Amino acid sequence: MRTIKLIVCFIFALLANFSLEAKEIWVTKNGDDLQEGNKETPLASIEMALRKAREWRRLDTHPSEEPIYIMVGEGIYYLDKPILVRPEDSGTSQSPTIIKSATSNHSELSAGKPVEGWQKSRGNLAGFPRVSRGKLWEAPIPKTGGKHLQFRQLWINGEKANRASNLDEESLSRILDLDKEVQEMYIPHPNFEWEEGEELEFVIHQWWAIANLRVKSMEREGNRTKLTFYQPESQIEFEHPWPAPFLDKEEEYQGNSAFFFVGAKSLLNNPGEWYADYASGKIYYWPKEDQDMAAAKAVVPFLENVVDLRGTRENPVNHVYFEGLKFSHGTWLRPSREGHVPLQAGWSILEAYSLPEPGTPDKEWLENQAWIERQPAAFEVRYATDLKIERCLFTHHAATGLDLVEGVSNTLVRGNVFMDIGGTGIQAGFFGGPEYEAHLPYEPSDRRELVGHVKIYNNLITDATNEDWGCVGISVGFAHDVDITHNEVREVNYSGICVGWGWTRTISAAKNNRVHANKIHRFAKQMYDVGGIYTLSAQPNMEISENSIFDLMDAPYAHMPHHHQYIYLDEGSSYIRIENNWTEKDKFFSNRPGPGVHWENNGPEVEMEIKNKAGIEDGYKDILDYVPSP
Numbered sequence: 001m002r003t004i005k006l007i008v009c010f011i012f013a014l015l016a017n018f019s020l021e022a023k024e025i026w027v028t029k030n031g032d033d034l035q036e037g038n039k040e041t042p043l044a045s046i047e048m049a050l051r052k053a054r055e056w057r058r059l060d061t062h063p064s065e066e067p068i069y070i071m072v073g074e075g076i077y078y079l080d081k082p083i084l085v086r087p088e089d090s091g092t093s094q095s096p097t098i099i100k101s102a103t104s105n106h107s108e109l110s111a112g113k114p115v116e117g118w119q120k121s122r123g124n125l126a127g128f129p130r131v132s133r134g135k136l137w138e139a140p141i142p143k144t145g146g147k148h149l150q151f152r153q154l155w156i157n158g159e160k161a162n163r164a165s166n167l168d169e170e171s172l173s174r175i176l177d178l179d180k181e182v183q184e185m186y187i188p189h190p191n192f193e194w195e196e197g198e199e200l201e202f203v204i205h206q207w208w209a210i211a212n213l214r215v216k217s218m219e220r221e222g223n224r225t226k227l228t229f230y231q232p233e234s235q236i237e238f239e240h241p242w243p244a245p246f247l248d249k250e251e252e253y254q255g256n257s258a259f260f261f262v263g264a265k266s267l268l269n270n271p272g273e274w275y276a277d278y279a280s281g282k283i284y285y286w287p288k289e290d291q292d293m294a295a296a297k298a299v300v301p302f303l304e305n306v307v308d309l310r311g312t313r314e315n316p317v318n319h320v321y322f323e324g325l326k327f328s329h330g331t332w333l334r335p336s337r338e339g340h341v342p343l344q345a346g347w348s349i350l351e352a353y354s355l356p357e358p359g360t361p362d363k364e365w366l367e368n369q370a371w372i373e374r375q376p377a378a379f380e381v382r383y384a385t386d387l388k389i390e391r392c393l394f395t396h397h398a399a400t401g402l403d404l405v406e407g408v409s410n411t412l413v414r415g416n417v418f419m420d421i422g423g424t425g426i427q428a429g430f431f432g433g434p435e436y437e438a439h440l441p442y443e444p445s446d447r448r449e450l451v452g453h454v455k456i457y458n459n460l461i462t463d464a465t466n467e468d469w470g471c472v473g474i475s476v477g478f479a480h481d482v483d484i485t486h487n488e489v490r491e492v493n494y495s496g497i498c499v500g501w502g503w504t505r506t507i508s509a510a511k512n513n514r515v516h517a518n519k520i521h522r523f524a525k526q527m528y529d530v531g532g533i534y535t536l537s538a539q540p541n542m543e544i545s546e547n548s549i550f551d552l553m554d555a556p557y558a559h560m561p562h563h564h565q566y567i568y569l570d571e572g573s574s575y576i577r578i579e580n581n582w583t584e585k586d587k588f589f590s591n592r593p594g595p596g597v598h599w600e601n602n603g604p605e606v607e608m609e610i611k612n613k614a615g616i617e618d619g620y621k622d623i624l625d626y627v628p629s630p
Contacts, residue, residue, distance in 0.1 A: 023066050025049040026102070028073035039071075046070060046083050046099065046109070053097055054088050064092065070099045072107040072325065079111055082305035087312065091319035093386070101324035106393045111303035111378065112329025113142040113149060115283060118293040127195055127265045128275075128284070135271075137293045138282045142300065148281050150333055151300040152467075153422070154274045155396050156291060160420055160466075164275045165203075165262035166192065172258040172557055175204070176224050178245060180238045185227045185245070187259065192266045194218060197279060199336060202227060204259045205557045207243030208494065208529040209342040209470035212335035215261075232350075233339025240341060240352035241368045246559050258557035301331030301398055304376035311383035313407060313448045321388040330378035332398035332422065332467075343438060345498060346399070346423045346471040347372040350434055362441060362506050363572075365592075370438045372431065375423050375468075377403035383448075387411040393626070394418045394425070398467060404428040404451050414457045415620045422467030425489075428454060429479030430509070431501050438501070441508035441537070442478040450509055451479040458620040461489045469493035469526040472534075477501040478509040488519045488615045488624070494527040495568070496520035496549070500536035503571040505594035511540040519615030521551040528558035531568025532583070538574040538594055545577070548614035550584040565589040569597060578602055582611040 024039065027049050031042035043049050049070040056062035068091065091097040101107040121136040128136065141148040154161045162168075176186040185202075194200050200215040213229040220226075229237065237245075245257045261267065265275045265284070274285040283300075287293050306327040311317040334340055334348060341349045352370035360366050377400035381387065387408065394401035394416065401418045404411065408428070418425035429451045432438035444450065456474065465471040473489035476482050476499045489496040497520060499513050515533055524530040532549035535542070549566040566583035569576065574594030579601060586603040616624060 029075040071102040076108040082308040085309040087315040096319040098321045106326035108326040112299040115298035164268035167260045174256040183238045212340040236341045241354045253559040307379045316383040318385045326393040330397040375399035383407035391415040399423040418461040421464035423471040425461035425464040429477035431477040441506040443508040453481045465493040481512045495534040496523045498534040502537045505572040514543045524564040530564040535573045537572040540575040542576040548611045582606040
């Protein structure tokens with residue numbers, strides 16, 4: 001009998017150990033994907049860890065009531081391809097798949113490539129300005145597939161370096177004139193040289209957006225210089241009606257559209273700037289005083305996505321959680337390959353033109369049509385439910401940070417930091433696309449396509465929109481039951497939080513959204529036609545309440561620098577309640593709103609208690625102190 005008891009105890013001990021071990025799959029920098037994946041013999045990749053968890057569930061070798069933890073060890077994991085999360089990686093409410101950092105530090109998943117081999121440049125380098133002589137360092141451009149990697153960003157010790165440009169001049173020049181028919185633009189003579197083969201870009205400030213145009217030719221004609229641009233952006237730039245380059249024919253405003261150049265080696269004239277010479281295969285960089293390039297950590301972006309979470313309508317990904325991870329170094333190359341002329345909020349125009357006769361069945365005043373393209377995001381989600389992203393860091397990205405693209409529901413985005421984002425921090429919902437004109441109301445026949453029942457709580461968005469100035473802190477298109485609460489949005493160039501799309505009074509998919517108790521400040525730094533909170537179109541039962549909005553900036557280059565407001569209801573905004581929002585001034589604006597808009601108790605007289613409660617709540621205020629590590 002004693003022997004039987006010992007055997008039974010031994011079996012239970014084995015089962016207990018199996019259950020404990022089955023709960024965790026470990027990934028570390030010194031791991032090996034051929035190993036078991038426990039703490040003592042960890043794997044090397046999250047990809048293999050997901051495969052292991054997938055097989056446990058497929059073979060029923062994991063207790064159905066136990067979560068599966070994929071524990072990611074400390075360090076930087078440079079990815080060769082995005083982490084793909086499939087429907088087969090789904091968990092359950094009792095047994096979710098949880099991918100998390102194994103330490104209090106953010107384990108970093110990088111879409112970039114390190115730049116190594118820095119050396120002091122020797123001799124007088126042709127084409128660079130005299131002031132840079134003896135100050136430049138150089139390194140080989142990383143290769144992929146045997147070719148030099150194309151990129152638009154460089155980070156040195158965790159700080160974004162500046163691509164060589166004349167943006168640092170005291171003031172920007174303004175365009176003189178343009179000819180839409182022959183697609184030519186005229187500017188004052190530039191004060192720099194441009195060599196054939198350089199990837200020179202013309203960046204123009206036009207109303208609420210900027211445009212990146214690849215320069216094809218630059219010719220002096222009398223007292224001005226003529227520019228032409230490559231296709232497809234040239235036709236888009238000269239044909240699209242909104243937002244077009246501005247010409248102040250009657251001198252009523254601050255002047256014509258401002259512009260700057262980027263991408264010529266002769267523009268590298270300040271510490272902290274870089275230039276990529278693809279002909280020689282070298283990056284040139286002028287270090288700042290405190291930077292030791294012999295020991296510097298330099299990274300350029302490589303992949304567009306760090307995480308691609310992709311389900312289907314019939315089989316969404318569900319119950320997958322991400323905790324405490326750092327997603328970094330996502331790229332975006334459209335401006336270098338096809339130019340970038342946005343409609344609004346960073347959406348690239350593919351085609352746009354004025355209607356011969358204004359008016360459509362939905363909007364009698366509509367004068368233009370536009371088909372658009374979404375920017376990529378570091379973390380993209382399609383068809384998922386019961387997703388959680390908590391206490392993660394999104395940083396050093398060329399375009400969007402997190403994008404809930406379609407079919408996302410019952411999702412929580414909480415306690416995350418979005419810092420150094422080229423485009424929009426958090427984006428969600430439908431905005432149109434190559435197959436759907438941007439000014440149409442949207443109500444899909446299959447509601448599984450919609451983004452809905454999403455909570456965006458206690459996130460910090462700072463230094464977003466730093467590449468595409470017309471992007472947004474938090475942007476929601478056609479979506480429903482999205483709750484944006486207790487976030488802080490600061491240091492953005494356009495609007496803080498935008499909800500709605502379509503420029504239409506027709507009731508469609510957007511409804512039941514809430515923007516509540518957020519702290520929005522230091523916005524409108526570069527653009528105009530701005531709102532701390534901005535809305536478009538009919539949104540039944542939308543609530544904007546108890547937000548604190550202040551530090552409305554004066555954009556230096558906008559031709560109407562004071563056309564900005566704390567709350568802005570733009571075209572078709574309907575069925576929206578705006579109540580108890582504290583703003584430092586009584587400055588609001590409505591442009592062709594629809595019916596059902598209710599304003600009550602908004603402005604500087606709102607109670608200080610409401611102002612003070614807005615923003616990050618106590619349990620998450622530690623994220624306000626985050627300082628990025630090199």
